[in-house]
Amino acid sequence: MDIYEEYQEKHNQFEKFKRYVEEYNQNPLVHETYLNEDGVQYCKNCNSPIRKVSFDIGGHRLPLTKPCDCRDKYIKAENEIETMKREFREINYLKTECFPQTAMYDYIFPNSTGDEKNMKIMRRYAEKWESVSANNIGLLLWGDVGTGKTYAAACIANHLILEHRSKVKMTNFAAILNDLMNVKVVKNEYIDSLCKYDLLIIDDLGIERNTSFATEQVFNVIDKRYQTKKPLIVTTNLTLDFIKNPQNVEYARIYDRIREMCTPIQFKGENMRTKAAKGKLEIVKSFLEEDELRK
Secondary structure, three states, rough: OHHHHHHHHHHHHHHHHHHHHHHHHHHHHHHOEOOOOOOEEEOOOOEEEEEEEEEEEEOOOEEEEEEEEHHHHHHHHHEEEHHHHHHHHHHHHHHHOOOOOHHHHHOOHHOOOHHHHHHHHHHHHHHHHHHHHHHHOOOEEOOOOOHHHHHHHHHHHHHHHHHOOEEEEOOOOOHHHHHHHHOOOOHHHHHHHHHOOOOEEOOOOOOOOHHHHHHHHHHHHHHHHHHOOOOEEEEOOOOHHHHHHHOOOOHHHHHHHHHHHEEEEEOOOOHHHHHHHHHHHHHHHHHHHHHHHOO
C-alpha cells in the first residue's frame, strides 16, 4: 500500500469513526443499564458489563469505572477522530501555503495522464527525497506549453507533503516580483523567507517582466537557494538551447545558476490543455445532438 492508498484508507476510517460516533450519540439505549442476577451492571445497548475497578497510585486506591464495550469503542473512536483531524489540518495547511490554486491539491501521481517515462522520473525524485535534498538536487522541467510540467512539479510537492510533511512553496517570479514591489516588504527578509521551504518550485520561468530590477531579484532568489543548499525545481516553456545561450547578459548568470542546480528534463507530446478542451467540446456536441433528436 503506497502513501496515496494509505491516505485514502485513513479518510475511509475517519468517516467510519464519525458514523459510529453519530450513531452512538443518537442511540438512547447507550444511557440505559440493567442489573444481572449477580448484581453486575450491564449496558442495555451492547449487553456488556460496566465494572468498578481500582488502581493503586502512590499507596492510594483510586476507584474507576471500566466502560462497557460500546462506550469503550466510542471513546476510542473520538480519540482517533481528533488525531486524524490534527493530521488533516496539518496537511491542508501545508497545501494551502504551497499552492496558488486549490485545484492543485489533487495533482498527484496516481491521477497523472502525462508522459509515463517522465512521471516515473518525477515520482522517483519524490520517493528519494531525503537523498535528493541532502545533495541539493533540483530539476529543470522544460518543454512546450501544456505538456504537463506544472502538473508534474505539483505532484512532487503533494508527495512530499503527504509523506514527509515537507514545507514546499510553488510560485512564479511574476508573483514574487509583485510582492517585492510592495513598499511594505523588506526585500532581503522576503527573499530569506523563501529559504524556509524545503523545496521551492518556480513555475513558468520566463513570463516575468524583463527589467533590471526583475533580473536582479530573480537572481537573488535563485542564488539564495544555492547558498543555503536548498533544492529548486523550475518549469519553463523556454528551450534548453535558449537557456544555454541567452541573448540577455543579465539573464546569463541566472540561467547558469539554474543549470548548475537543476537537472534538465524535457517534456514533449500533445498539449494536454488542448486535449482536455477537445474532450469537453465533444461532450457539448453530444448534448446538442441529443437535444436535436428530441425535437
